[in-house]
Amino acid sequence: MNPNEIVIRHSSIRSLYDLANTQFRPTRCAVAVAMALATSVATAIEIQVNAGDVTVTGDKSCSIQEAITAANTDTAVDTCPAGNGPDIIILPGNSQFTLQNIDNQDQQGNNGLPTITSNIIIRGHNAIIKRSSDAGTDHFRIFRVVSGNLRLNSVTIENGLADFTDNGISAPGVYGGGIYAFDSTVTLISSTVSGNTASVGGGISSSESVINIIESEISNNDASGINANKSTITIQDSNISYNRAHLGGGMVLNNSTLSMTNSTVAGNHANTFGGGLGGQFSTVNIDGSTIRDNRATDYDGGGIQFGGSTLNLSTSTVSGNNSGRDGGGIKLDENSQGRISSSTISRNIAGRGGGGVEIWTNQFNIANSTISTNTASTKGGGIASWYGASVTLTNTTITENSAQIGSGAYSQPLSSIFFKNSIVGNNKVGANCAGEGTTDSGSNVFADISCSGITQGDPKLGPLQINGVASTETHGLLSGSPALDAGDNSFCADNLIANLDQRGLKRPFDGDADGSAICDIGSHENHTVLAPAEGKGIQPAHSGAWFDTSRSGEGYFIYISNNNGQRSVTIAYYTYDNGKQMWVIGTEPIASGSSTVKVPMTVTTGTVFSNFDPTEVKRANWGTLTLTFTACDAGTISYDSPQFGSGITTISRLATVSGITCNSNGF
Secondary structure, eight states: OOHHHHHHHHHHHHHHHHHHTOOOOOSSOSOHHHHHHHTTTSOOOEEEOOTTOOSOOOSSSOOHHHHHHHHHHTOOBTTBOOOOSSEEEEOOTTOEEEEOSOOEEETTEEESSOOBOSEEEEEEEEEEEEEOOSTTOOOOBSEEEESOEEEEEEEEEEOOBOOOTTTOTTSTTOBOSSEEEESOEEEEESOEEESOBOSBOSSEEEESOEEEEESOEEESOBSOSEEEESOEEEEESOEEESOEESSOSSEEEESOEEEEESOEEESOEESSSOSSEEEESOEEEEESOEEESOEESSSSOSSEEEESOEEEEESOEEESOEESSSOSSEEEOTTOEEEEESOEEESOEESSSOSSEEEESSEEEEESOEEESOEESSBOSSEEEETTOEEEEESOEEESOEESBOSSEEEOTTOEEEEESOEEEOOEESOSEEESOEEEOSSOEESSTTTTSOOOOOOOEEEEEOOSSOSSOEEEEOTTOTTTTOSOHHHHTSTTTTTBOTTSOBSOOOTTOSSOOOOOSSSOOOOSBOOOSSSOOOOGGGOEEEEOGGGTTOEEEEEEEEETTEEEEEEEEEEEETTEEEEEEEEEEOOTTOSEEEEEEEEEEOOOGGGOOGGGOEEEEEEEEEEEEEETTEEEEEEEETTTEEEEEEEEEEEEOTTBOOOTTTO
């Protein structure tokens, strides 16, 4: 990368975002919000709109334009009753309101409906409010909200086209094809904003406002789905999809705050920066969400791109995004900071560097995360750091990424990448690491010497997939992995890890069953006790309840323990003697690799339950049981008892111990 190019490019980002948010301010004073709050305790008036009735005609019916005017002015209009405080406009179920003409004009352009200046709830019952698609129809947005409070419930907004009369949609200040909000609160619940157009914020554009989007869809809008300037945006359980823009295809934020949970940003496209989300000087909090299949054609941040901002991404997936230049999944430009935790960055492609993530300047943390199967044409297939960036990766797995230089990680000499409890291995094309700034900060698994000068060998990882109850994909650890029980527990106790793995399962777990619980290295903590890869033998997974199907009513409880590599078996045999219950118990060490063990058994008699006296308990030799396993779920028990004789019985599994599986190489 050329430093001269960097200066020019960053300047171009600033100018693009500044242009996108240079808005004309309305001349009205912002007093309507205070008035709405003062009257919020008043009884809401319900204004019933006639199906399909749009305009003000004096025809003894209530149109949608008349209803908004009645609510704004607290004055009856035609048959619409006068509003009173927070008014409710009710639209007939599945009705359609097609707007043909401009209702009013102002400094933000033409509007199809009266400007909302009061507290209004519109209950749509799946109604559609749209600008007509007929040739020659006036150009106008659908809703303008100024110093008001608008809540849309089950309403679809379609085909708005923000414009000044005869100026065209590229004129300065043409914002919000579907909805434009200034100094207001707009809430969408179970609603859709689709197919709208503007110069900026084709779906929704806000300035100094609060926008809440709940269980809703913002889709197929031109000039971004959402544009926010000095605003607070909250998105829950919603989809932002297939929107298009010069920058910030799904969303573009400037000096704003975004909180997004359980939502999807997918299939959006920007010509320049931020295919899914883009912006500057903002705080972006994303949790439990998916950013996928977005594209920034010419420049950076196929999924996410921000400059001078804070990004906090947790329990989320950034996958399948594509950038023409840097940061296929995520690009953070100068002076950005934050963290990625419990997330998966996968299958992203960068036309130049940083296939998964690229970070410039400042400090950034990545914890309990998976960076996998990303591609960069030049440097940093998984992650790249540039120009003073200091990135710390804790319990993170970087694998199966590809690039010519630093297929897993690349750190430019002025930058640093610190690895703790992390895996960097099995990346493709180039060496796993490149650059002078990669540092081994302790307890890592590196598959070659490129990251630190030493190698721990093949990390032995499973495929990228959903492992157990999880919302993000991880690579599990296979039997014999050097990452099993090899981490530093103090790193796992760090606030970013909090003794949990990427899936939210507890760390540490005794994955090798040696009696010592130590964190696994990487994002995934194995909660399965794995038997040794070599040879057959009695394994911890043989623990459980067993019985002879021909002798239902009796059975065996078998427990295989592992104490510092020495396995032992404990058997409790429940049977009968002359109609009375009898327990026979024994324990014995198991020879290494053996599938058979002979266990001395004893039977206890003596005291009674109601007056238990331990001194009266008597233990007598019962004989021996010889336990042989022929498979994970099959075996035999031979018995030899002075009192009961000898014989052999075939046993089948009745119950297993959760989280323990047999070694497939053993049986």
